Amino acid sequence: MSTAGLILAAAALHVDAEAIARADHTVAEADTFDEVELTRARLGVALDLPTTFERAGLDLRLEAVRSAARDSVLGVAGDSLIVRVATAQAVFAADTGPLRLTARGGLVEDAHRRRIANAWDLRVVDAPLVERAQFGHTADLGGALEAAAFGGDLSLEVAATNGEGLAEAEQDSHKNLSLTLSGTPLRAWDHALVGSVQAVRGTRGAGGTRADALSGLVAVQGPIVGAGVEYTRLAGVLDRGEREADALGAWLRGDVWHPWLGLWARFDRLDTDYAARGSVQKRFGAGLYSTPIDAGDAGRLRLALGAQHDSAADGSVPRPLPEVTRFLFGFELVARGG
Amino acid sequence: MTRRLALLCAPLWALLLPACEPTAPDARRAWLWTTLRDDARPYIERDPALAAARFQLMDSHPYPFFRGTLGQFHRDALEGGPAFGPSAYGHGAAAEVLLVGDPHLENLGTFRATDETLRVDFNDFDAATYGPYPLDVRRMALSVALALRVLDVEAPEAAVAAVAEGYAAEVAAEAAGEPPIRANSGDAGEIVAWLLDKAKEEGVAAEPLHEDTVFVDGRRRLRRGELAERTSGVVTRALTDVTDAERALVTAALADYGPQVGLAGGAARPLDVARRLGAGIASYASLRFYVLLSGPTADPDDDLLLEMKEVPPMRAAPARASRRRPFAGDAERVVAATRALQTDTANDRWLGVARVGPQAFRIRERTGYQKGLDLDKIDERLTAGKWTPADLADLAQTAGRLLARGHARARDRHGRLGLAAIHADLAGRETGFVQETLGFALDYADVVLDDAATFHGLIAAHGPLLGAAP
Numbered sequence: 001m002s003t004a005g006l007i008l009a010a011a012a013l014h015v016d017a018e019a020i021a022r023a024d025h026t027v028a029e030a031d032t033f034d035e036v037e038l039t040r041a042r043l044g045v046a047l048d049l050p051t052t053f054e055r056a057g058l059d060l061r062l063e064a065v066r067s068a069a070r071d072s073v074l075g076v077a078g079d080s081l082i083v084r085v086a087t088a089q090a091v092f093a094a095d096t097g098p099l100r101l102t103a104r105g106g107l108v109e110d111a112h113r114r115r116i117a118n119a120w121d122l123r124v125v126d127a128p129l130v131e132r133a134q135f136g137h138t139a140d141l142g143g144a145l146e147a148a149a150f151g152g153d154l155s156l157e158v159a160a161t162n163g164e165g166l167a168e169a170e171q172d173s174h175k176n177l178s179l180t181l182s183g184t185p186l187r188a189w190d191h192a193l194v195g196s197v198q199a200v201r202g203t204r205g206a207g208g209t210r211a212d213a214l215s216g217l218v219a220v221q222g223p224i225v226g227a228g229v230e231y232t233r234l235a236g237v238l239d240r241g242e243r244e245a246d247a248l249g250a251w252l253r254g255d256v257w258h259p260w261l262g263l264w265a266r267f268d269r270l271d272t273d274y275a276a277r278g279s280v281q282k283r284f285g286a287g288l289y290s291t292p293i294d295a296g297d298a299g300r301l302r303l304a305l306g307a308q309h310d311s312a313a314d315g316s317v318p319r320p321l322p323e324v325t326r327f328l329f330g331f332e333l334v335a336r337g338g
Numbered sequence: 339m340t341r342r343l344a345l346l347c348a349p350l351w352a353l354l355l356p357a358c359e360p361t362a363p364d365a366r367r368a369w370l371w372t373t374l375r376d377d378a379r380p381y382i383e384r385d386p387a388l389a390a391a392r393f394q395l396m397d398s399h400p401y402p403f404f405r406g407t408l409g410q411f412h413r414d415a416l417e418g419g420p421a422f423g424p425s426a427y428g429h430g431a432a433a434e435v436l437l438v439g440d441p442h443l444e445n446l447g448t449f450r451a452t453d454e455t456l457r458v459d460f461n462d463f464d465a466a467t468y469g470p471y472p473l474d475v476r477r478m479a480l481s482v483a484l485a486l487r488v489l490d491v492e493a494p495e496a497a498v499a500a501v502a503e504g505y506a507a508e509v510a511a512e513a514a515g516e517p518p519i520r521a522n523s524g525d526a527g528e529i530v531a532w533l534l535d536k537a538k539e540e541g542v543a544a545e546p547l548h549e550d551t552v553f554v555d556g557r558r559r560l561r562r563g564e565l566a567e568r569t570s571g572v573v574t575r576a577l578t579d580v581t582d583a584e585r586a587l588v589t590a591a592l593a594d595y596g597p598q599v600g601l602a603g604g605a606a607r608p609l610d611v612a613r614r615l616g617a618g619i620a621s622y623a624s625l626r627f628y629v630l631l632s633g634p635t636a637d638p639d640d641d642l643l644l645e646m647k648e649v650p651p652m653r654a655a656p657a658r659a660s661r662r663r664p665f666a667g668d669a670e671r672v673v674a675a676t677r678a679l680q681t682d683t684a685n686d687r688w689l690g691v692a693r694v695g696p697q698a699f700r701i702r703e704r705t706g707y708q709k710g711l712d713l714d715k716i717d718e719r720l721t722a723g724k725w726t727p728a729d730l731a732d733l734a735q736t737a738g739r740l741l742a743r744g745h746a747r748a749r750d751r752h753g754r755l756g757l758a759a760i761h762a763d764l765a766g767r768e769t770g771f772v773q774e775t776l777g778f779a780l781d782y783a784d785v786v787l788d789d790a791a792t793f794h795g796l797i798a799a800h801g802p803l804l805g806a807a808p
Contacts, residue, residue: 029430031752076696171375205372206805210360238417239372242365273418322430 007049011057014046014338016299020124022330028322038064038081039330040123046338054100055093059109061086084166087139098149105143107166111157112180112198112215113138119194119219119228120251122264124304124332125285129249129268130232136200136213137165142175153184163202163211176202176211191222203236210236223294225254237272244274259291264306278313285309287328299335304328366420367792370410374793375804377409381623382806388615388623390802391572395619397797398570400488401444401713403790404481405619408440408465410789411480414782415473421781427771428470431759436748437474438679439465440620441741442481443711443733448537450707451682456534456541457522459680460740461710464621464649464700466675468664468751471760472775474741475505479779480786482734486727487783489717495776497731502775504738506768512746513761519739520681527732528725529711537709545706547643550577550628558638560612560630577612577628585611588627591646591692595701598690601631614645624648625697628704643704644688648697664751669698679744 020040026033041064048057063086068079076082089106113136116128131138142161148154156179162169163176178200186193200213212235219228233246253264265286273279287306294300310324360368374393375382381389396406414422438445438460447461479501486494512518524531550565551558566575580588588611596602610630617626625648633640649668665671669691676689688703719725746757764771796804 171372205368206375207368207371209365209368209372238413239369240365240417240419241360241368242362276418278424279418 010050012048012338014048014336016042016044016046016334016336018042018044018332018334020330020332022124022328025327026324027326028324040064042086053092053094055091055102057091059087059089059091061088061109086166100148100152102146102148103143104146107139107141108144108159108161109139110137110178111144111146111155111159111182112178112196112217115182115194115196116215116217116230119217119221119226120230120249120266121221121226122251122253122266122289122302122304124289124302124330125264125287125306125328126266126268126283126308128230129247129270130215130230132268133232133245133247133270135215135232135234135245135247136211140165140176141170155182156180157182163204171206172203172208174203174208176200178202189222191220191225194219194221205239207239209239210241212236223255224258227252233274246271246274253289255291259294262289262291263287264289264304281310281312283308283310285326297336299333302332304330304332363792366789367796370789370792371796371800371804373410373413374407374796375806378623378804379806382803385623386803386806392619392622393797393802393804394570395572395622397794398572400787400790401484402619403793404484404786405442405444406622407786407789408620411477411782414785420785421778425470425472426774427763427767428472429763431750431752431754432763433470434468434751435471435745435756435760436675436678436750437465437467437469437471438463438675438741438744439467439474441474441478441737443485443716443737444481444713445710446533446733446737446740447708447710448533449680449682449686450537450541450705452687453682455522456537456707457520457681458526458530458533458736458740459521460744461708463672463675463679466672466679471745471756471763472771474745475502475738475771475775476778476782478737478741479734479775480782482730482737483779483783484786485713485716486730487787489713489720491720491727491730493727495780497727497734498779499772499776500731500734501738501741501779502772503768504735505742506738506764506771507735508739508742509746509757509760509764510768512743512757513765518681518743518747519736521736521740526736528729529716529733530736532719532725533709533711537707540709541705541707543706547641547706550643550704551630551641553638558609558630558641560610560628562612566616572616574616576615578615580611580613580627584613584625584627587625587694587697588629588646590694591699591701592629594694595690595692595699599688607631609641621647621650624650625699629701642688644701645704646692646699646701649700667693667698669693669700672700675748678748681740681743 018040021037022039023036042061044061046057046059048055062083064081064083066079067076067082085107087107087109089104089108091102091104093100093102113130116130120128126132130136140161140163142159144157144159146155146157159178160175163174164170178198180196180198182196184192184194196217198215202211203209204211213232215232217228217230220226228251230249231246233244235244237243237245247270249266249268251266253262255262268283270281271279272281285306285308287304289302289304291300291302306328308326308328378389381392392406396403413419440462441460445460445462446458448456449459450456479498482501483494483498486497508519521530550561552561560577562577562579564573564576568574592608608629609632612628614626614628627646629644629646631642631644633642649672665674673689673691686702688701690701692699692701716725745760746755748756750756750759
């Protein structure tokens with residue numbers, strides 16, 4: 001067997017899978033619409049090569065997405081569900097004593113967004129607002145270097161990426177720079193207080209339109225209670241460099257009969273043009289959830305139902321939006337192994 | 339609350355992101371560059387020479403630039419761009435109307451209806467979609483405002499306002515039970531009368547069959563080569579040989595299309611096929627073929643000329659988000675809108691759809707009875723004193739009425755006729771509608787002229803593909 005073969009034979013492989021599906025009944029003015037939707041389907045593979053360092057390996061994550069945006073006529077064979085690469089990053093980590101250094105390269109995951117997604121653990125109800133509003137990207141082509149201390153409870157990461165995200169090739173010669181400071185200052189009773197703040201200096205598109213961002217997260221994470229606030233402010237929106245926008249999401253969930261029954265509530269406020277009056281869209285939702293299978297790190301099955309109400313000011317973009325009420329039922333299945 | 343949070347974050351914002359807010363012209367320039375490149379990318383990747391020619395044509399004059407920037411118009415409409423303040427019109431059900439999408443002066447043309455009468459109608463529905471009716475009226479009024487501005491016509495207000503006035507008048511008339519406008523006589527004005535006369539002349543002369551074909555060994559064949567003078571060095575009318583792949587594409591498309599129009603088997607086998615270059619502005623780089631078919635008899639006079647045009651995807655639809663997708667695809671959307679929005683549902687009995695894998699095509703007949711209007715002709719006849727600004731106002735009013743008739747009689751996203759919602763939205767508020775439309779059209783015409791100048795600078799600075807590497 002070749003050397004490469006020997007290394008691969010000794011490598012450890014970890015697999016995780018995630019599926020979220022929902023049935024929605026939506027009422028918009030006099031119109032109703034019923035829909036079953038595959039909200040998310042992901043398959044991740046982590047390959048750890050044998051090394052004397054803390055880690056040398058590869059993370060690959062595939063996801064199913066609609067090939068066309070909502071109400072779009074673009075797409076692959078209509079608007080098929082297709083599989084794309086969500087992240088594909090080589091990872092090298094070394095423990096130097098006080099610091100753990102991690103370098104990532106490739107289609108690298110945005111560390112700050114990952115923390116927001118981890119903190120809001122009811123994706124079956126909605127994606128985090130920063131994702132739903134398409135403020136920036138969950139992953140981008142480039143590299144990142146992280147220094148972490150106190151067992152990972154405090155970390156600082158610098159990343160340089162194309163700035164075009166998952167769906168676009170590089171369009172300009174500028175690179176986006178991001179700085180992310182994260183910490184977990186408190187842990188108690190299986191719960192943790194987490195915080196993260198990120199600043200991005202970037203551009204997008206051929207014209208190098210401004211795409212700067214400042215984003216923050218404060219949240220309590222744990223099996224019984226979850227609560228948090230995410231806030232993102234953009235300078236440069238929809239390829240308009242002069243425009244600013246912001247998004248605020250706040251949530252609270254808690255088990256009332258662990259693990260069978262919990263309550264959730266979430267409020268999102270999106271201002272699509274910070275300088276304009278009447279450009280605000282709001283969403284409020286509340287409901288129940290249950291986690292009949294909770295295997296900790298090995299995965300879980302979670303069910304949720306609830307109602308959401310969307311409202312918008314007259315000047316909201318795009319165009320005056322109707323009031324929308326949505327009733328939803330969904331499930332989320334996460335499994336990890338290897 | 340978020341404003342307060344933003345204030346709290348301000349020191350960090352200032353520390354991490356030193357002031358770098360671009361000036362408005364710089365931001366608009368960057369936006370224009372980015373969005374034009376994004377929209378053109380499929381063409382740049384497939385055929386950079388054609389994509390460059392399309393940009394060159396757009397750079398030749400502000401009116402082609404206007405025609406090539408529907409995507410930017412839609413973005414401004416959707417995102418509250420310059421001149422697009424909140425409208426007092428087009429809310430609720432009136433925001434779900436079937437729209438022409440890109441109505442403008444050069445998208446007006448003649449058709450011969452099934453009863454063999456000639457009439458003027460809109461002839462391009464590539465951008466048809468659902469949305470608020472004022473958007474179509476604004477686009478049409480903008481085309482009039484821009485045309486009059488570049489033609490240096492003084493006091494354009496009356497002609498620009500005539501679009502909205504005609505629209506409101508037609509809605510009121512149809513709501514009162516009067517028959518819809520049929521722009522089929524000189525009653526619709528001097529320019530419509532001229533168009534109808536030209537269409538009759540060229541239709542009887544069997545153009546463009548004679549213009550685009552020659553006889554070889556007693557059989558009709560499509561001509562090859564450039565058939566018209568270039569504009570600003572850009573090919574405007576040419577027929578070229580097809581490649582083997584293109585021939586296979588056309589053959590597959592005809593097999594899909596034939597049964598829809600009663601052409602089966604051998605009847606759908608073409609006598610000749612050529613690539614048509616130089617048509618359109620927005621769709622200049624789209625695939626377009628001329629297909630010559632044998633008529634029902636051996637007499638070459640009844641041969642049939644079809645145009646097979648790739649339907650370009652719309653990057654930004656002006657409709658508000660909806661889960662409903664009423665059309666199976668782009669070509670189906672365009673064909674359904676053509677039938678719903680034109681006066682006669684069978685202006686063209688050969689109108690149909692072809693799908694070959696992911697590619698969608700709209701197929702229609704080309705006859706001499708289809709005569710279009712162009713800005714050069716308007717300029718020529720205004721300069722010669724044959725037409726006056728009042729004639730343009732008549733044309734603008736006819737265009738407004740045609741738009742209203744289409745919107746009113748087509749079914750909206752939910753299957754309801756558009757008339758009731760539009761009438762409810764507009765009745766008693768017509769004067770405000772005309773003023774709002776006029777103000778918008780004059781303001782946005784300035785935006786288009788500024789953007790055209792910016793685009794000229796971008797081409798000069800970054801080359802024919804705006805810096806894209808083919």
